[in-house]
Amino acid sequence: MIEVTGLIKRYGAFTAVRELSFTVRPGEVLGLVGPNGAGKTTTLRCLAGIIPATAGAVRIAGQDLTADPVAAKRALAFFPDEPRLFDYLTVRQHLAFVARIYGVAHHEALAQPLLEELEIADKADQLPGELSRGMKQKLAIACGLLHSPAVMFFDEPLTGLDPLGIRRMKDSILKRARAGATVVLSSHLLHLLEEVCSHVLILKKGEKIADGTLGDVSARFANGEANVSLEEIFIRATGGTES
Amino acid sequence: MFGALLYLRLTSLRNTMLSRVRRLKQPKYLVGAIVGAGYFYLMFFRRLAAGRPSVHDQGYHGPVTVPPELLSTLLALGALILLVIVTLGWILPDQRAGLTFSEAEIAFLFPAPVRRRTLIWYKLINSQIAIMFTAAIITLVTGSWGFLGGSALTHGIGWWFILATLNLHFMGASFAMTRLMDNGITPWRRRSAVLGLVALVALVTLAWLWRDLRAPAAADLESYRTAAAYLNTLLTSGPLPWLLRPAEFVVGPFFAPDTPAFLTALGPALLVFALHYVWVLRSEVSFEDASIAKSEKRAAKIAAVREGNWRAASGAIKARAPAFRLASTGRPEIAFLWKNLLSTFPLFRLGTLVALALVILIGGLWIDVFPGYRGLQTAASAFAMFMAGYTLFLGPQLARQDFRSDLLNTDILKTYPLRGWQVMLGEILTPVAILSSILWLALLILLLTVHFHQLGWLTPSLRLVIGLGLVPVVPVLCALQLLVPNAAALLFPAWAQTMRNRSERGIEMLGQRLIFIAGQFVVIVLALLPAAGGAALFIFITQHWIGLPAAVAVAAGGVVACLAAEVWGGLWLLGERFEKFDLSAELRP
Ligand SMILES: Nc1ncnc2c1ncn2[C@@H]1O[C@H](COP(=O)(O)OP(=O)(O)OP(=O)(O)O)[C@@H](O)[C@H]1O
Ligand SMILES: [Mg+2]
Numbered sequence: 001m002i003e004v005t006g007l008i009k010r011y012g013a014f015t016a017v018r019e020l021s022f023t024v025r026p027g028e029v030l031g032l033v034g035p036n037g038a039g040k041t042t043t044l045r046c047l048a049g050i051i052p053a054t055a056g057a058v059r060i061a062g063q064d065l066t067a068d069p070v071a072a073k074r075a076l077a078f079f080p081d082e083p084r085l086f087d088y089l090t091v092r093q094h095l096a097f098v099a100r101i102y103g104v105a106h107h108e109a110l111a112q113p114l115l116e117e118l119e120i121a122d123k124a125d126q127l128p129g130e131l132s133r134g135m136k137q138k139l140a141i142a143c144g145l146l147h148s149p150a151v152m153f154f155d156e157p158l159t160g161l162d163p164l165g166i167r168r169m170k171d172s173i174l175k176r177a178r179a180g181a182t183v184v185l186s187s188h189l190l191h192l193l194e195e196v197c198s199h200v201l202i203l204k205k206g207e208k209i210a211d212g213t214l215g216d217v218s219a220r221f222a223n224g225e226a227n228v229s230l231e232e233i234f235i236r237a238t239g240g241t242e243s
Numbered sequence: 244m245f246g247a248l249l250y251l252r253l254t255s256l257r258n259t260m261l262s263r264v265r266r267l268k269q270p271k272y273l274v275g276a277i278v279g280a281g282y283f284y285l286m287f288f289r290r291l292a293a294g295r296p297s298v299h300d301q302g303y304h305g306p307v308t309v310p311p312e313l314l315s316t317l318l319a320l321g322a323l324i325l326l327v328i329v330t331l332g333w334i335l336p337d338q339r340a341g342l343t344f345s346e347a348e349i350a351f352l353f354p355a356p357v358r359r360r361t362l363i364w365y366k367l368i369n370s371q372i373a374i375m376f377t378a379a380i381i382t383l384v385t386g387s388w389g390f391l392g393g394s395a396l397t398h399g400i401g402w403w404f405i406l407a408t409l410n411l412h413f414m415g416a417s418f419a420m421t422r423l424m425d426n427g428i429t430p431w432r433r434r435s436a437v438l439g440l441v442a443l444v445a446l447v448t449l450a451w452l453w454r455d456l457r458a459p460a461a462a463d464l465e466s467y468r469t470a471a472a473y474l475n476t477l478l479t480s481g482p483l484p485w486l487l488r489p490a491e492f493v494v495g496p497f498f499a500p501d502t503p504a505f506l507t508a509l510g511p512a513l514l515v516f517a518l519h520y521v522w523v524l525r526s527e528v529s530f531e532d533a534s535i536a537k538s539e540k541r542a543a544k545i546a547a548v549r550e551g552n553w554r555a556a557s558g559a560i561k562a563r564a565p566a567f568r569l570a571s572t573g574r575p576e577i578a579f580l581w582k583n584l585l586s587t588f589p590l591f592r593l594g595t596l597v598a599l600a601l602v603i604l605i606g607g608l609w610i611d612v613f614p615g616y617r618g619l620q621t622a623a624s625a626f627a628m629f630m631a632g633y634t635l636f637l638g639p640q641l642a643r644q645d646f647r648s649d650l651l652n653t654d655i656l657k658t659y660p661l662r663g664w665q666v667m668l669g670e671i672l673t674p675v676a677i678l679s680s681i682l683w684l685a686l687l688i689l690l691l692t693v694h695f696h697q698l699g700w701l702t703p704s705l706r707l708v709i710g711l712g713l714v715p716v717v718p719v720l721c722a723l724q725l726l727v728p729n730a731a732a733l734l735f736p737a738w739a740q741t742m743r744n745r746s747e748r749g750i751e752m753l754g755q756r757l758i759f760i761a762g763q764f765v766v767i768v769l770a771l772l773p774a775a776g777g778a779a780l781f782i783f784i785t786q787h788w789i790g791l792p793a794a795v796a797v798a799a800g801g802v803v804a805c806l807a808a809e810v811w812g813g814l815w816l817l818g819e820r821f822e823k824f825d826l827s828a829e830l831r832p
Contacts, residue, residue: 049657050658070660073658073661076658078654078655085652086582088582093565100571103572106571
C-alpha cells in the first residue's frame with residue numbers, strides 16, 4: 001500500500017514535482033508515464049526515501065516515510081534505471097550482503113531460486129564487471145527482491161533487456177503483484193506498460209494530468225473512440241506534437 | 244573538420260571554466276578558492292616575484308650561479324636522463340599505439356568523417372594545453388631554479404621544449420612500435436632488439452673510452468667541482484657527446500644561463516621538435532582500436548585509483564573469498580565491514596593480525612633473552628614509531644574503503660532500512676579495523692622493545708598498563724579521524740568525486756584539500772584536548788591514593804569513553820546529513 005498526499009519536490013527554485021497525491025493498493029501495478037523530465041524519477045526517488053520531499057506525506061505499507069523511515073524502508077525495494085552494484089562483490093556476495101542488511105535469515109534458501117528465476121545462477125561467482133548490462137540489472141533485481149518487499153518501485157525496468165528478458169520481467173512483476181505486492185513503475189515503453197499495469201498516472205512538468213485504471217484514463221481521452229492505445233492517450237494527454 | 248574539433252576543444256574549455264566560476268557562488272567553493280589562491284600566492288608567486296630562492300633549493304644561498312664548466316656537465320647529464328627516458332619509452336610499452344581519447348571523444352569522433360591525421364592533430368593541440376600547464380607549474384614550483392641562471396621565462400619555455408618533444412617522441416614511438424607489431428614483431432623481440440642496441444652502443448663507447456677510462460679516485464670525489472670535472476671528462480670524450488647531442492638540443496633552452504645563449508639554443512631545439520612533428524604526422528597507423536581499449540581501461544583505472552583502490556588499479560579485479568563468514572542476521576553495520584574488506588588486499592584479515600602479533604611477541608621476547616641483540620630493539624622501536632606516526636596521520640587518507648568509495652552507490656544505500664548513522668558507522672569500520680590493526684602491532688613492538696632505563700618511575704607493570712590502556716584508545720581515535728574525510732565526502736561530494744575524475748582540478752580544489760588536511764589536525768587536537776587534559780588531571784590527583792598504574796588504567800577508560808562519545812556525536816551528525824543528502828543534486832555543476 002502506498003499513500004501519497006501533496007508530494008512536492010523542489011530543487012532550489014525549480015519545482016520538479018507539484019502537489020502529487022495518489023494511492024496504490026496491494027495487487028495494483030501503477031504505471032508512471034510522462035515526457036522526459038516530467039519528474040518520474042524524482043517522484044520515485046522521493047517515494048523510496050532516497051531524497052527527502054520538500055513537502056507532503058508518504059506512507060509505505062502503513063508506515064510514514066518521514067516519521068519512521070526504517071520501518072517504511074524495510075517494506076520497500078527500489079530499482080534504479082541504472083543498476084548500482086558493488087564492484088568487488090560477486091553475485092552471491094551481493095545477496096549475502098543485502099541479506100544481512102535486511103536481516104533475512106537463511107537467505108541461501110531464498111537466493112538460489114531467485115537467481116534461477118532471473119537466470120543468473122550460473123554467474124553466481126562473477127563480479128559485476130564481468131556481467132552484461134541486462135545481467136547487472138537482474139542482479140540488482142535479485143538484491144531488491146531478497147527481502148520479499150511489499151512495495152516495489154521500478155524506474156525504467158524494461159529498458160536494456162532482451163525480448164525474453166522483458167517478457168520474464170513482466171511476468172515477474174505480475175506474479176508479485178498477484179501475490180499482494182504494490183508496484184509502481186515508470187516506463188516509456190507504453191505498449192508494454194499496457195500489459196503490466198492496472199493503473200496509470202500521467203505526469204507532465206511535475207504535475208498530475210490524469211490517473212486511474214487504464215480503462216478510466218482511456219475513457220477520459222478517447223473522445224468516444226474505441227480501442228485507443230495508451231500511446232495515443234499519452235500523446236493527447238501531454239499535448240504532444242501529434243495533436 | 245579541424246575547425247569543428249578546435250571548436251569542441253575550446254567550447255569544452257570555456258564551459259568548464261564557466262561552470263567553475265558559477266560554482267564559486269556556493270560558499271564552500273568560494274572559501275576553497277580563496278584558501279587555494281592564498282596558498283599558491285604564498286608558496287610560489289611571491290617568491291618568484293621577489294626573485295628569492297625557493298625552499299626546494301637547499302644549499303643555495305644568495306645569488307650564486309652555477310659555474311660554466313659545471314653547467315655543461317649538467318647539460319650533458321640532463322641530456323643523458325632524457326635519453327634514458329626515451330629508451331625506456333621504446334622498451335616498456337607492450338600494447339598497440341593508442342592515443343588517449345575520452346569515451347565521449349571516441350563516440351563522437353571515431354565514426355565521424357575525420358581523417359586520421361586530423362585526429363592526431365587534434366590530440367596534439369589537446370596535449371598542448373596540458374603541457375603548457377605542466378611547464379608553468381613546474382617552473383612555479385621549482386621557483387625557476389635561479390642557481391642555474393636564466394629566468395623564469397626561459398625555464399618555462401625550456402620545460403615546454405622538453406615536455407612537448409617527449410610527448411611527440413612517445414607518440415611517434417608508439418606508432419612505430421604498432422607498425423612493428425602489425426608486422427609480426429612481438430614486444431619481447433622488440434625489447435631484446437632495443438636492449439641489444441643499447442648494449443652495443445654502451446660496449447662501443449666503453450671500448451672507445453677504454454684508454455681514458457679510470458674509476459673515480461678519492462681526489463675526484465673531494466669536492467663537487469672535482470667530481471663534476473671527472474664527470475665532464477667522461478661525458479665529453481669519445482662518441483658520447485655525439486650520442487647526447489640531439490638530447491642536448493632539447494634540454495638546451497632550459498639550461499641556457501642568459502638570453503643570448505637561450506636564443507642560440509632555440510634554433511636546434513626547434514629543429515628537433517619540427518623533425519619529431521613531421522615524423523608523427525607522417526606515421527599513420529590505425530590507432531583507433533587501441534585507443535578505444537585504452538580509454539576504457541584508463542577510465543576504470545582512474546576511478547579505482549581515485550577511490551584508493553590500488554588493487555583494481557594494478558590489474559583486473561578478481562572475485563575472492565571474504566575475510567570472514569557473514570551470518571544472515573545480526574548488526575547490519577558488520578555487513579559493511581565485510582563488504583569493504585573485500586575491496587582491499589586479501590591480507591587484511593584476523594588470521595594475519597594474530598600471526599603477525601605472535602611473530603612479534605616471540606621475536607621480542609627472544610631478543611630480550613640475548614642482550615647481544617639490543618641494537619635490534621632500538622631499530623625495531625624506531626620502525627614501530629615511524630609506522631605508528633605514519634598510520635595515525637596519513638592512514639585516514641590512504642585507507643579509503645569507506646563512504647568515500649561508496650559515494651556513487653548512495654542511492655542504493657539510502658533505500659536500506661538503516662538510519663544514517665548506522666550507514667556511516669558501518670562504512671568507517673573497515674578503515675578503522677585496518678588502521679587499528681597496524682597501530683596495535685606497532686604498539687606491541689614498542690611495548691616489547693622500548694626500555695627507558697633512565698626513567699625510574701616507568702616500571703614494567705606501569706608500562707604494561709599504559710600499553711593495555713592504549714589498546715582501546717586506538718580504534719576510537721582512528722574512527723574519530725576517519726570522520727573528517729567522510730564528512731568531506733558528504734559535504735563536498737563534487738570534490739570527493741573529482742578525486743576520481745581527473746579532468747577537474749583547480750585552485751578551489753586545492754584550497755578545499757588544504758582545508759581538509761588542516762581540518763583533520765584541528766579535529767584531532769580539539770577532540771583529544773578535553774580527554775587528555777582530564778586524564779592528566781585525574782592521574783595527577785589520584786596517583787597518591789590509588790597508585791600510578793591504577794590511576795593510568797582508570798584515566799585510559801575515561802579517555803576511551805570521552806572519545807567514543809565524540810565519535811558517536813560525529814556519526815550522528817554525519818548520519819543526519821546523509822539522510823538529507825541528494826547525490827544527483829550535489830554532482831550538478
Ligand atoms: N538534482 C536535481 N537538481 C535540479 N534539477 C533536477 C535534479 N534532478 C532532476 N531535476 C530536474 O527535475 C525534472 C524532472 O527530472 P526527472 O529525472 O524526475 O525526470 P524523468 O521524468 O525521470 O525524465 P526521464 O524520462 O528523462 O527519465 C527535470 O527537469 C530535471 O532537470
Ligand atoms: Mg527518469
